[in-house]
């Protein structure tokens with residue numbers, strides 16, 4: 279960890295464990311910096327974060343004190359200071375209440391609302407290395423739009439998003455992902471989460487059934503549940519989603535799947551399974567949501583074509599995101615809608631979301647058209663391939679302790695699988711104690727079939743440190759399995 283982070287963590291822990299009680303005065307940043315042999319800026323950065331997160335309070339002229347209302351206490355006891363009415367209802371509809379309650383209810387070791395739990399650590403899965411993003415160039419492209427100041431770009435976004443961006447995406451998807459589409463079918467959203475939400479709102483009714491993969495991307499599960507859908511987990515095997523006769527009896531309205539790179543386990547859906555799902559969806563009148571979240575980062579073999587490209591009946595809604603290639607806070611993604619749904623989805627997007635940020639969409643269109651998107655992907659693919667290779671090498675010894683390393687030829691994470699009796703949540707907690715945030719596979723599973731293992735992201739960890747971190751993680755895993 280960087281020094282400011284270590285200082286922050288140490289003080290935060292001392293506060294939450296009440297070694298430093300409420301009202302206690304912290305040493306001055308100057309004296310603490312001298313004691314620790316660190317620069318004052320380092321200590322200031324740690325104090326700033328503690329202030330931002332509400333652990334400490336600054337009193338002008340007298341110093342910094344441990345706060346009386348700790349952020350943890352607030353989340354444990356929201357009635358004290360939140361604007362809830364006596365029955366805890368803030369006036370949301372049933373659907374809205376479901377949405378808000380699930381927000382506080384992430385699985386086990388998943389990022390919760392607590393700000394420090396959102397901190398990205400070397401192996402946090404889902405995090406990409408946006409420090410390598412060409413920010414200077416991006417600033418120039420944004421400035422160019424601001425200088426031209428086309429009034430249309432200051433309005434909310436009508437008709438599915440900024441047309442040149444939709445054209446650029448359509449060209450990219452036709453060539454790179456074998457998606458079969460006309461520009462009119464492309465809609466710009468604020469990311470996959472919003473795209474799934476729109477599908478759920480427009481295509482389902484409360485209590486309808488949605489099939490999800492088991493294990494499954496937790497955020498997709500959350501948004502479907504928040505829309506009042508009954509989730510039916512369908513196991514995956516090495517050919518992807520594997521519905522059985524029993525599953526076929528539970529008729530879905532929606533099927534959420536990640537065919538190019540199953541999340542989190544990483545397999546590619548076979549041709550046979552693709553045909554099976556498409557035929558079943560057509561017979562049942564169900565819709566398939568294809569979440570193609572990381573296909574830009576394929577390191578070996580031929581590109582995998584999209585499921586949408588095989589769909590002759592207009593049952594697949596294809597989703598992509600810019601979170602991984604650009605930076606997560608850009609909040610831009612896209613959907614490719616079957617032709618018969620285009621009008622209602624454009625209308626729904628506009629009426630439910632009032633999308634905007636057209637200026638950023640215009641800069642992104644330039645970024646793609648001028649070739650920067652493709653070259654950034656090429657550069658990052660090399661970087662991530664190298665990190666993947668180093669991490670695989672560092673983790674290889676876990677095989678001696680009985681763990682299995684998933685084969686990875688694409689994406690930004692890998693999975694180490696354990697035997698069923700291993701407590702993977704405990705192993706993840708051991709890693710977290712060493713500053714290595716990895717996720718327990720069982721937290722992504724529903725029902726009786728609890729697979730065990732760890733999901734380990736390699737995109738964020740610096741290339742020069744990954745072997746060292748990987749060795750440490752391998753040791754932790756081996757110790758836990760012994």
Ligand SMILES: Cc1ncc(COP(=O)(O)O)c(C=O)c1O
Pocket residue numbers: 403404405468469470471472495536541569571598599600601606610611
């Ligand atoms: C399976 C999957 N889908 C989609 C996303 C991206 O979602 P969003 O576009 O909402 O950032 C992620 C990010 O980690 C993911 O793992």
